[in-house]
Amino acid sequence: MASKPTKTFGDLLRHPYEVMNAELYAGLADHGFPDVRLAHSAVFRTIEEDGSRISDMAERAGITKQSMAYLVESLAESGYVSIDPDPDDGRAKRVSLTDAGFACEAAIFKLSLRYERKLGERIGQRRMKELRHLLEDLNNSFETEM
């Protein structure tokens, strides 16, 4: 047999993550969102319902504000977000999802859920649910302590 050790935990996370992303963003393109890319997820996951500032989003996403500004700018060019001056702070701007942005966000959730169910058909919906549960615990453990 192979002399290589067992797969690392990182490998076990990486493969499904990459396969899912490939499927997800291909599906998104098919559903009318061709120019939304994986990196943009940093925007969708950090923007708030009523709009957010670039710096805040950058901090939540764990990237620099320059990087976040770059991503936001590209989504603005595609019409998924609007950028307006912040009424309370002359330095700041407020980034908000447009209708197209909300529609895209909804499509991401829908396709994600669909794909999760598809995976469940492979390993069993019950095991899939258990997997999600364990991953949620793991994710929560980062926020709690650390």
Next chain:
Amino acid sequence: MASKPTKTFGDLLRHPYEVMNAELYAGLADHGFPDVRLAHSAVFRTIEEDGSRISDMAERAGITKQSMAYLVESLAESGYVSIDPDPDDGRAKRVSLTDAGFACEAAIFKLSLRYERKLGERIGQRRMKELRHLLEDLNNSFETEM
């Protein structure tokens, strides 16, 4: 409460994956492998004990041979792999891990295992083991069918 839906499965995979990688490659730098980066893992995971060809590694990793050549070249410059002509095929080259390359691979496994145990301390070693098991099943389900 928030009106945002539950985290997607992709989000649940992404966060631990990114946190682990940050920890892993920081640790790797501390252990004397400062110039090994995440992208290089495509080399370490696809290279065989007795050496491999660039095209084969590219195919296994799911990237173009140009991209694999780029990664291999950068590891060769740092001394982790050697590149020799293939004795059986005048077109091809054989890429092999050097002693430093094997040492790095070993360090990756050691640090990964250490981190996995650390996560286990957070959510429970037993739950962590179950999580690994489910992820292994999920990974296997890609190779089997699809």
Next chain:
DNA sequence: GCTTATCGTCAGCGTCTCTGACTATAAAGT
């Protein structure tokens, strides 16, 4: 032998992240 396929390279490009330096505004200290 001639044709076709494969191995690897060169050149160029797009995306995405970073650092460092900067302007404008806001907040805090005195």
Next chain:
DNA sequence: ACTTTATAGTCAGAGACGCTGACGATAAGC
């Protein structure tokens, strides 16, 4: 009030890393 310090965002430049297309060299199939 004025000065200092912190913060929001921008501009410029760089590096990493994936891609495509075009190419020369060798191998394999007919």
